[in-house]
Amino acid sequence: MSSIKSISDGLVLDAEQEAWLQGWLSKFGAWVYSGRLEKRQSSIIAEFMATVEKRDYPEREICNDDDGMLITKVVDKIYHIDRVAFTLLLLRYAFVSSDRAIARYYYGIAQPRQMIRRNRTLEYRKPSMATCRREVKEIIRSAEYLIYPHLYNTFKIRDDEWKKKNNSKNVLTSLSQ
Template identity: 45%
Template sequence: MESVEPGRVMTRPMCNDDDGMLISQVVDSVMCIDKKAFGILLSYYAHGSSKRAIASYYHATAKPRKMCGRGGEGWRKPSLATCRNEIDDILKASLFVLYQPMQNAFKMRKRVEKVKHVAVKSLDMQLAI
């Protein structure tokens, strides 16, 4: 794509297709437990939304819940600051949960260059038979 649009400056780092598929598989396998955390993670990293934008949407769609306050315990809609804190906590927890499986996946995968010469040898052996 860079040859088509040479003046374009990349603002976010990009990965190749193999890395993207590996990341997608790890995230799908780990984050299937919590759909809300998966949606927040997807919004933040894939769609490039800011934490503040995610928190404002989260605040707009939040339903009243049982909360403690100065006036005692009651059903209240959470404030924007509470939503921002919850989004930060969810993102930190998601990254903590994803870190080790992601490390293991990148260490255990076989590189294309390492596999390529094995595939050529096995093809030569099959043709020789």
């Protein structure tokens, strides 16, 4: 099972935060899928994208390159915490895989482990597909919870720097007149 679930400790985003994050991650996923992420960079996402086959998708809304690079830096942090969670995020947002398709992938890589049966006995076995679906949902939710504050702060810092830069240009322009 993924280790990222224990880090977020079951905390979830509220509806507004989730909508904001999923909007950006969807645009980012389309940006990654389009191949705009430069291969010459030693990006973890670029390496992952090189290993999978592309499928045709209808045109999706895409973020610009500056936003894409900012989001890449934040999402790459998940890779260092938990590679399974990172892969599940890419499957959801870059490849627009359904929850069931992601669960099938997760089921395929799931290793047998000690699990509690309904009669409260411990047994060493591979998790069921239903268990994999629940775990995938929890892992993605946990990864999104961890990404949100970093991504929000990154965009806020960038916007503040942009405002300062524009304000200084306006001051210089008014002084020169």
